[in-house]
Amino acid sequence: MGEKKSDEIVGYRQQPGKLPFSKPGSGGSNRFSEPRNQKRIPESMGGELEQPWGDHRHDDLVSGTVIGKPTALIDSSWKVTGQAKYGDDIRLPGEVIGRILRSPHHYARVLSIDVSKALELPGVLGISTGSDAPKTFGVLPVTKDEHAMAVDRVRHVGDLVACVAAIDESTAREACRLIDVEYEILDSIHDIKMGLENSENPIHDRGKYHIGESNVQKRVFQQFGNIAEMKSSAVASHDNDWTFNGVNHGFTEPHAVVAHWDPSGRLTVYTPQQVPHYLHRALADVLDVPMHQINVHRTFVGGGFGGKSDPFPHEMCAAILARKTGKPVRITFDREEVFWVNRGRHPSKIAMSLHADSQGRLCGIETDALIDGGAFASFGHVTTYYNGVLHTAPYEIGAFHYTGARVWTNKPASGAMRGHGAVNSRCAVETAIDDISEKLEVDPIDFRLANLLPPHSATITGFRVTSIGMRECLERVKKESGWNEKFRKMPLGKGIGIGCGFFISGSGLPIHWDPNKFPHATVHLKIDMDGGVTIHTGAADIGQGSDTVVAQSVAEVLGLPLDMIRVRSRESDTSPVDLGSYSSRVTFMNANAAISAAMEIRNELLEATSEITGASIEGLVIGDRRIFDKRDPAIGVSYLEALHKAQEDKGALVSSGSYRTPPMGRAHKGAAAGLAPAYSFSAYVAEVDVDVETGQTKVEKVWAAHDCGKALNPLAVEGQIIGSCHMGMGQVLSEEMKYGRTGHLLNPDLLDYKIPTVHEMPEVIPIIVESNDPEGPFGAKEAGEGPLLPILPAVVNAVYDAIGVRVSELPITPDRLFKVIEKKCRTEGISDPLDLSSPTLKHSDLQTVLERRAREHAERDIERRLSPEPTPYHNGALFGLDPEVPGDEQDSRWAAVVIPPSDYLENPGLAGSAWKHVERRHRGDGT
Amino acid sequence: MIPGPDKVKWHARVNDQEVSFPIESNAILLDVLRDQGGSLGTKRGCDMGTCGCCSVMVNGTPKLSCLVLAQEAIGSEITTVEGLSSGHYLHPIQRTFAECGGSQCGFCTPGFLVVSAALLNENPSPSDQEIKTAIEGNLCRCTGYQQIVDSIREASEILKSGRHIDDSTSSKSDPHPGFKE
Secondary structure (H helix, E strand, O other): OOOOOOOOOOOEOOOOOOOOOOOOOOOOOEOOEOOOOHHHOEHHHOOOEOOOOOOOOOHHHOOOOOOOOOOOOOOHHHHHOOOOOOHHHOOOOOOEEEEEEEOOOOOEEEEEEEOHHHHHOOOEEEEEEHHHOOOOEOOOHHHOOEOOOOOOEEOOOOOEEEEEEEOOHHHHHHHHHHOEEEEEEOOOOOOHHHHHOEOOOOOOOOHHHOEOOEOEEEEEEEEEOOHHHHHHOEEEEEEEEEEEOOEOOOOOOOOEEEEEEOOOOOEEEEEOOOOHHHHHHHHHHHHOOOHHHEEEEEOOOOOOOOOOOOOOHHHHHHHHHHHHHOOOEEEEOOHHHHHHHOOOEOOEEEEEEEEEEOOOOEEEEEEEEEEEEEOOOOOHHHHHHHHHHOOOOOEOEOOEEEEEEEEEOOOOOOOOOOOOOOHHHHHHHHHHHHHHHHHHOOOHHHHHHOOEOOOOEEOOOOOEEOOOOHHHHHHHHHHHOOHHHHOOOOOOOEEEEEEEEEEEOOOOOOOOOOOOOOOOEEEEEEEOOOOOEEEEEOOOOOOOOHHHHHHHHHHHHHOOOHHHEEEEOOEOOOOOOOOOOOOOOHHHHHHHHHHHHHHHHHHHHHHHHHHHHOOOHHHEEEEOOEEEEOOOOOOEEEHHHHHHHHHOOOOOEEEEEEEOOOOOOOOOOOOOOOOOOOEEEEEEEEEEEEEOOOOEEEEEEEEEEEEOOOOOOHHHHHHHHHHHHHHHHHHHHHOOOOEOOOOOEOOOOOOOOOOOOOOOOOEEEEEEEOOOOOOOHHHOOOOOOHHHOOHHHHHHHHHHHHHOOOOOEEOOOHHHHHHHHHHHHHHHOOOOHHHOOOOOOOOOOHHHHHHHHHHHHHHHHHHHHHOOOOOOOEOOHHHOOOOOOOHHHHOHHHOOEOOOOHHHHHOOOOHHHHHHOOEHHHOOOOO | OOOOOOEEEEEEEEOOEEEEEEEEOOOEHHHHHHHHOOOOOOOOOOOOOOOOOOEEEEOOEEEEHHHOEHHHHOOOEEEOHHHOOEOOEOOHHHHHHHHOOOOOOOOOHHHHHHHHHHHHHHOOOOOHHHHHHHOOOOOOOOOOOHHHHHHHHHHHHHHHHOOOOOOOOOOOEOOOOOOOO
16 A cells, blocks of 8 residues: 555545535545445446446445445454453452252152252352242243243253352352252163154153154154156156264353343343344243333344243243343353253254155155254154255256155254254255266266256245346356366365355244234434434344444445444344344345435435535435535535535434335245345365365365345355354264263263364355345345355265265264265275275266256356346246246146144155154044 | 462553552452453453463563463563554554454454564564464464464564554544545
8 A cells, every 4th residue: 555645635535625624523534435345336336336137226325335345344443452341250249159050860859959058058148949830931932832931841861940049159059969859760862763653751741732652852854746657757766864963063162141130120131132122022921021111132142043032941040030030141151051052053964865856857846854843843843844845956856755744852952053944954965966966977066067047036835036046056166166177086085075055144034923014124213413314223143243334335335434423233122123133134134224214314414415416316426525526526515514504494304214025925835934025145175185085074165155135244244154064064074962872961061062173164265145135235145154055965975986986974973974885885895995985977968858958057147147027937847847937826736734644644754754643633533 | 169369469550551459369360350350351252271361471471361370470571462553553463453454353462462573573584484483382263273373474574674553543544535636
């Protein structure tokens, strides 16, 4: 950067003589506004910013200031100086320490709790048990199955039994030891398959909705298209029975909470939460006070990844103890307790069958997913759907058959974790496509390129796909990784593999339906005479940078530098309701709400400018702190002048903007699960090095292309991509929650739970693809969860390329992989693994057919994405159906079936066997 | 009840300030720093030396404060994350962690900052391999480490160039960027 000469004038000056003295509130060191940078102004608005994906409804709001520039998180100064206050850093005067007594048994009835000895201990201020808060709660209204503390039963080791408030930690621990609990031990369930059977004491009782007398919490059956007919046309099929072990989020900050009832009788709860609003509701229910009596204060959140997105029992405990003792109560978990709360990815058994026909089309997907929910429902209803519906794209498919079931077991509850419900089944699908391509003797990337859904299409389940950058993702990673020179051409032990991903960008429907038609996200703005903008948003910044992206959106629309924006997002007292940081909804919904709030202010500023200058509003544009006529930039006013004019007679400018998803989707049961206003797409290529003699796998390099619509903050998007690779690599290579033979969790600590360190991380080349989503803010879609999906199958496929074996259990630890290598050596009669051969490249005639189809589809896609009114395109056109009409409306055999037909139940899949049970209400025997 | 610990007098120089107060004889340095020493920036992540969030410099060497008995550190010179900056003038490593994406949720950041500041004190121009070796004891769940390595490399460049970091309290943007001499 060159030095600026002192007499050089940068940017616009006001016309000399017009403004002899400075306005109130001015006086910053950055005096001169930058001229509008034409390279950042879209072509559609007369600038030079190329728009290969067409224009966007927000183009006229682009001022060229901050959107699309790598931007440091606006709260990073707090983080790097140690000033950021996380849960355990909230220290209120007079605080006391809370501690939780946890169950030592997997499953037991609590017969009695005697706290008398503990209460006598000096320094103990209060003890609470389940009877103090008998009301249930849970993140989903349909499955409220958690209590603050055990009411009649404990359901897993670590389940909450009682809680103690004491003057210090050691007294609280000692008091927990002195509480006498009498248990009647019940038979516990640990094997996921056992959860399907009838049980004498099901872990929960759902009343008339209980499924048989089993531990099945949720079951899903979905069939779209005629799977039997499609299967009969298949020329290549893949079947694999997968075992995915459970993984934990592994965020660095253990849960912590501080609760305090202030002198007016209002409760403030300080907690690192991804979903402050759901906690707000749950607290009101459990404590039996109205919501307005509670202020939920989100502290800095030391990593969430879905692990802090439930209302938690310990948060209730802190509030109950604080009420009881009259003092602020702080509860902080140790790492072991984090594993007892868990909510990590479901351990799953997934049977994947994939079929391709002679044209190289994906004529059928059959998935059977049995997932282990642990002791509570959490987000389980949704997870059960997501395991199926989130792999119905980005490919056009002939038929889709899904059976899913989630069962309760006596383990810490599974829940939402980055890539919620999509990760395991996506791994199974993508490795299946790799295998099918091998069987058809075609290139797996070309196979994918020839089977993609086009932009503005509907999936087989009726999801509305708008922008889709899948093709570009595949083409970029293929080119940049040197795929054609490497795939099936490297020596034994070296391999390269591809995997793709598809993920929701926000959930189409909110979790709570009341009040009816409430928006998903709301943002308030306030600008007073100083010119700084205060943003009130309830979006939970959990480190992903949501505060920053909301600030950027407002700054962009108003043409202001980021240092003039401040975000207030912590307290429910001052922020509008936002549903929280989950389902990759925050940027999409919150930035959209912020933009519409900023548009109101923008209009007021334009009107004021027009009044001052006499220029017409239509000709006015906003640049860096200056509003001017685009035909004659000398005619204009500074931001502050316009603001003060607009504030005449009414003072501070305030505005509110909100976002709600448009009506979408079909009407079948479960149609809303997986429905989103936009979807992200990604494709990764991973290069691995496998030591065939030890089974050790090292990922050397990853090319990671992700279609995030538009990178509002490329620095954060790249951080999300690389971080997703890290988390996915952990699951595919080393991380697993291990349960011993008696069902006890063996590794509830970070020594034995193996999170990759810096040495295990490969070089990741993040590639951002911008498909310019029509509904996204400035074109943006999600980048937080989708990027995790492709890394697992990419690594698994690369391992096959390296040594010619396919695994069916994750993580691929050396012992597991070596067993597979040994088996292969035995079947091939080889004594030394080094004599194994890795697969070689073969191309059949189908390869040219697919390449041609991919080229044709590429042209079709460009035409469709640039068309102002694209014609409807429904999944099934590739199979000869009319693209303009949904498959089920033109051919009854394509109809959606959501209740299993009786012939299916004669020979169901593993999870499908959950449908053998009859719900109590349908049994008609009075039970 | 287990017999309680004795009280002992503890003193050290924490972030260039002499501090002295009674502690329990079995206290861990991390607890003393957080609960009594005023360093809530030093984080507790695992309690068993696996995550590195609690790293502090003891006499210039990075240590896991959750594995140090407070009494062992009596009389020593301790630098926590709060001691890296000089007033509101940030240490280059603090600035680059913000600007290069080295800090996302920020919980592991204090530990990373302390070990990388110690590295740069010892070795102002570390290679990427040396950087990775220095931070191998620290876990980060957000960034995948790549932007952390970038941040440390960038900080080394700033240190070598002798460029100073701007005063964070200096005047910010003028909302009325008019003509003023």
